[in-house]
Amino acid sequence: MKYLKPWWSEGGGLLHLTILLSLAGLHLDLDLDLYLVLPPPTLFRDELLLGDCQTNPAYAPSLFPAAGGWGRTDHLHPKGREPDPAAEPEGQLFREVRTLGVPFIPRTRVDAWLVHSVAAGDADGAHGLLGAAAASASSAGGVGTSADSGSQAAPGGGEDPRAAPSSPLEEEEAPTEPTAQVPDARGRASEDNEVLRAMGHSSQQEENEQRVSSAQKEKSLHQKNEDENKIADKPEWEAEKTTESREERYLYGTDTSFSLEDLLQLLSSQSKNLPERHLNGTDTSFSLEDLLQLLSSQSENSLEGISLGDSPLPGGINDVMNSSAHYHVNISQAISHDVNLHEAMLLCPNNTFRRDPVERTSQPREPFLPLNSHTINPEQTLPRANLTGFLPPVDHQLRNLTSQDLYDLNINMFDEINSVSLATESFDPLEVSHLFEQPDSDSGLSLNSSHNSISVIKSNSSVCEGAIGSSSDLESPSHCALEGAVGGYYPEPRKICQVDLRSDSGFHRDLAFQHVLHDHTYHLQPSAPESTSESFSWTGKSHKIRSRYLDDTDRHLSRDERRAEALHIPFSIDEIVHMPVDSFNSMLSRHYLTDLQVSLIRDIRRRGKNKVAAQNCRKRKLDIILNLEDDVCNLKAKKETLKSERAQCKRAINIMKQKLHDLYRDIFSRLRDDEGRPVNPNEYALQFSHDGSVWIIPKELVTSRHKKETQKGKRKSERRN
DNA sequence: GAGCGGTGTCATTCT
């Protein structure tokens, strides 16, 4: 039985990568190795987003291992459960983490790369690389996952891993930690030295300088891709040299596209040299802490504009911990500055673990911002581009999953959700009832009630920038809040909402905003009884305000979405609408949902289906109209053709009549009676018999015979009828 | 401000 090491130190990547692989339908036993993979900064960031470390002390240990959070996964456990931090079986953790599912996966290129490698049959390669790194790390200090060491805890003499340093590096180098250097103009020299020292070169300042110069040279080249391609073809020593160059690029921030491939190459080269360096006594350093430093430095480079302060990075295990906090000084500041994570999430509409792919892809991302932090100005936000590149969306990796897989995943997640969240029902029925009873009423009272809350937010946050005019000032915060509040779908955010609901007025504030956000679009819908008690309506200037508001908000959030989030419906609108009926019913039966929630979910599904049907109907109707127009055009053309043909036939008939008349005249002009006189064509006519003979008979007989024949024909027809 | 097209929704009927 194996035990997890402190996640931030060595075990975090193991958990998350295993989740990803299981979600992707791939099975890869990477539990020995993948502790090298994931950068703690990512975990820190996700950790912060997932848990309110300020308001919920249960989350604190995982963020501050020194306080007792070594390897704990309390943040992943349902509330009230206190797993043994030191003896929790790995399998148990895996099951729980798997159950919690996607939103906890750090979105790193690491994951994507590994999945790609495994899917491409490169599992052995990846495993080998990681295994080598793991072996190196173990040899460096025996601080691996201790897979072969039975159920013992981490080395260091104690069973409690908290009591032991996780790497010899900390024991050896902590006392020799150099004093802080004065940062240069770019504040990078001290950081460089710190990281280089952590990489085993800290005691060699000359090497540092050489590396700096080398890195600068490489930086001038800007040929990262070419270098990567060349690595595979170069001999080992040359590849190692290249790897070191890559290290330098990482260290100096010239390479911001930090991928797992880069990382693995770096680790591979380091792990190869590690035993030798240990034997020679020249280097005892490389371990995950080094990786942590490296990744953190990389993260720093990625997180441009984030003030890291002037304090140097300390060394040693304790200092590593401190350095972790240092690296995430923005986060710690956020925590220490009383950041309400619920607010932060609500005001961060597109946080990285939101699951709705549509929203994630279609809406602009807002970085996480501590609302109350006075040390971080709006320019010091996490750069989207770098973070996006570093942390690709999980959904991108999940797109290959079938819908059934997602539904199964949802079921697992929802089970967890309901056991924690739905059962305790975090929303306030009174507030929700207000929301539903007055979805379209915009009373002055509501507006007034919003003012206070809004002013609070305005005084505390600069998140919702760009508000123009007083009305926009009023509405923008609510907009952000509502966007961020979508989806009680995510279990952890919902937990956070629970905390805030009971301890803070944040959600009440959001509900107050709902009053501002009322639209009048569907005020006649019976499913949502509208309140007519409040006579305020959007007229005049108010209508302008409302229109301006709707331009900014309702394009993103429909009424159903707002209601769903108000009721904490744990499913997305898209899922509710498009889910197969069987899955839909099983989903409803599997979860504890109130009648109101079930009713709303069914209404959403009905409306969604009907909306699609209406769209299809209109499209069909339009197609029919277009087809009919085409038919009309075709028929008109055909009519013209027939007219022309008719005229042509008429002309032909007239010609034939004229010819017949001429022939008649010609014949009669040649005919003579018995006395030799010409025959008058007006008195006689030619009659053709059946035997081919031609008779000249008086027209009176012809007319009388013709009448008789016509009468006979009529009689025959009458008899037939 | 009226008109028009697009859209969402409801009610009803049909499948």
Next chain:
DNA sequence: CAAGAATGACACCGC
């Protein structure tokens, strides 16, 4: 009989 499709009608919104 339930679920969904189809469709007419209505209301709202943006132009």
